[in-house]
Amino acid sequence: MRRTIGVVYRFLYAGLLSRLPESVAISLGQGLLRRLPLDRLGWFHQPDARLAITLGGVRLPNPVILAAMYYDPAILSRAMGLGFGAVTAKSITVLPRPGHPQPNLVRTKSGAGPGLVNCNGFQNPGLEGFRAAAASLPHRVPLIVSVAGESIDDYVTLVRELGPLGELVEFNISSPNTKLVYEWNSKPGELATLLREVRGATTKPLIVKLSPDFADVNEREIIPAALAAGVRIVNYGNTRKVVDRRLSQGTGGLSGPDLFPATLENLRRTRRAFGRDLEIIATGGVDTPEKAWQLFQEGANAVGYFTGFITRGPILARQILERLLVDR
Ligand SMILES: Cc1cc2nc3c(=O)[nH]c(=O)nc-3n(C[C@H](O)[C@H](O)[C@H](O)COP(=O)(O)O)c2cc1C
Numbered sequence: 189m190r191r192t193i194g195v196v197y198r199f200l201y202a203g204l205l206s207r208l209p210e211s212v213a214i215s216l217g218q219g220l221l222r223r224l225p226l227d228r229l230g231w232f233h234q235p236d237a238r239l240a241i242t243l244g245g246v247r248l249p250n251p252v253i254l255a256a257m258y259y260d261p262a263i264l265s266r267a268m269g270l271g272f273g274a275v276t277a278k279s280i281t282v283l284p285r286p287g288h289p290q291p292n293l294v295r296t297k298s299g300a301g302p303g304l305v306n307c308n309g310f311q312n313p314g315l316e317g318f319r320a321a322a323a324s325l326p327h328r329v330p331l332i333v334s335v336a337g338e339s340i341d342d343y344v345t346l347v348r349e350l351g352p353l354g355e356l357v358e359f360n361i362s363s364p365n366t367k368l369v370y371e372w373n374s375k376p377g378e379l380a381t382l383l384r385e386v387r388g389a390t391t392k393p394l395i396v397k398l399s400p401d402f403a404d405v406n407e408r409e410i411i412p413a414a415l416a417a418g419v420r421i422v423n424y425g426n427t428r429k430v431v432d433r434r435l436s437q438g439t440g441g442l443s444g445p446d447l448f449p450a451t452l453e454n455l456r457r458t459r460r461a462f463g464r465d466l467e468i469i470a471t472g473g474v475d476t477p478e479k480a481w482q483l484f485q486e487g488a489n490a491v492g493y494f495t496g497f498i499t500r501g502p503i504l505a506r507q508i509l510e511r512l513l514v515d516r
Contacts, residue, residue, distance in 0.1 A: 190507055193231060197501030205498075206302065210293050217498065222262045226502060227269025234271060234509040241273070243467055243490055244393025244421050246330055246355045248273035251490040251512075252480070252505045254497060255423075255471050256334045256358065256397075259312050261325045268328040271505035273490070275329060279310060279336035279360045279369075280318045282345060287311025288365065289436045296444065301475060302499045303444020305430060307365045307437040310336055315349055322353050330355035332395065336369050340382050344389045351390035359386055361410075362399035362426035364441045370429075373402040376409040383417035397423040400450050400472060407461055415465060423469040423492060424454050444495040448473030452482060459487035475500050477511035484512065 205213045226232070239250035250273035258264055259278040267275045288309030296303040313321065325331065333354035335346035343359055351357050361372040361379065372379050387394060396414050398406045411422060427441025428450070451472035458468060470483040471492035480491045496504050 189231065190503055190510065193503045194501065194507060197503060201302075201499055201501065206295060210295065211290055214293065218260070218263060221266055222260070227266055232269065232271035232502060232506050234506055234513070236509075236513060239273070239509055239512060241489065243274070243469075244356055244395070246393060248330055248490070250509055251484070251488075252508050253332070253469060253471075253490050253492040254505075255492040255494040256332075256360070257494045259318055259321075261321050264322070264331065265325055265328075268326075268331075270502045271509060273329055274332055274356070276332040276334055276358060276492070277318070277322065277354070278312055279334040279363065280312050280315060280346060280350060281310055281336050282315050282342050284314035284317055285310045285312055291435055292437075292440075294432060294434045294440075296442065296446070298446055300445035300448070300473075303442060303446055303473075304495050304498070305432045305435065305440040305442050306427070307435045307440035309365050309437070310363070315346060319350065319353065325353075327355065332356045332358050334358040334360055334397070336360045336363065338369075340378075340385050343382060343386050347386050347389040347394075351392045354392065356393045356395060356421075357390055358395040358397050358423060360397045360426070362397050364399065364401065364427060364429035364439070365437065370399065373399055373405055373410070376405055376413065379410060380413040380417070383414050383419055387417045387419055393421060394419045395421040395423050395469065398425040400425045400428050400447065400454060403450075403454055403457075406454075407458060411458065411462060411466065415462070420465070421467040421469065421489075422458070423471055424451070424458060425472055427472075443472070444499065445473045445475050445479075448479055452486060455483060455486050455488055474508075475504070477504075477508045480508040481511050481515075
């Protein structure tokens with residue numbers, strides 16, 4: 189049955205979704221996700237207790253995480269019923285942001301498979317809007333709230349105010365599409381202060397989300413500073429900055445299977461260098477059960493993905509969980 193659903197979705201993606209203009213495909217996909225009660229079908233759940241993990245001391249029913257992209261509570265709630273062990277909300281900024289103009293998302297296709305390049309620009313309802321909307325979200329699995337700021341004050345405010353809404357808090361220093369966030373990587377001294385201040389702003393477990401564009405700085409400066417500040421979880425990582433003239437900004441963040449070799453390498457090196465002191469969510473290019481399995485073999489505590497949710501469909505989480513159970 190899982191195989192059939194996977195194959196049907198691939199046809200739907202190849203035959204329809206990937207042929208529509210991107211903005212139409214997004215509206216259609218998100219509309220279906222909001223309206224269709226897929227989570228009630230039982231196809232997506234794998235409740236086997238052997239899959240449960242703890243991340244920052246929080247129990248997750250399994251180690252497969254939907255990466256940051258959605259802020260609409262209707263979609264977050266639905267995603268929580270689609271087999272994930274935790275769901276991450278989109279990065280929220282202090283004030284609402286309209287995001288960058290269209291086109292802000294385009295498809296890519298390489299030998300590795302279908303991917304995306306986006307310059308979304310943090311379209312989000314802002315701190316107050318998200319707080320009001322997400323307050324009544326039922327937490328069927330843990331919610332990871334994600335924040336993005338320009339200044340230390342922004343991050344402290346966001347973490348303090350949104351921390352109570354999630355079981356874990358991720359702070360994004362890695363999206364490449366705006367002046368926000370990405371610049372932290374070129375000032376690791378200030379970043380060490382940021383890490384300490386943010387740690388002091390919440391009692392929730394913190395995750396720092398890293399950029400694959402800065403492997404050297406991450407491993408030499410940012411991860412040691414995070415551990416020194418008491419931030420013990422990294423999400424490695426975000427999209428990779430690329431030039432793409434089809435986008436309104438001329439550059440964007442590449443996601444999908446082209447990222448996978450670097451995700452695997454970054455995980456290997458980081459695990460070797462930091463041992464078990466660090467909990468690692470490996471994100472970037474996971475779109476098959478086998479790739480997820482490889483990341484666990486290399487010491488990931490959890491895996492995250494977003495693009496695979498679009499290109500392989502909602503059944504992917506369940507397929508990964510079945511793969512993990514084979515060798516338990
Ligand atoms: C359209 C889009 C929007 C995204 N928005 C965010 C975001 O708000 N915050 C964040 O940390 N990552 C964001 N990401 C990055 C994903 O969470 C993920 O780290 C990245 O896409 C790599 O994983 P993947 O190859 O499985 O997609 C976004 C990705 C896409 C494609």
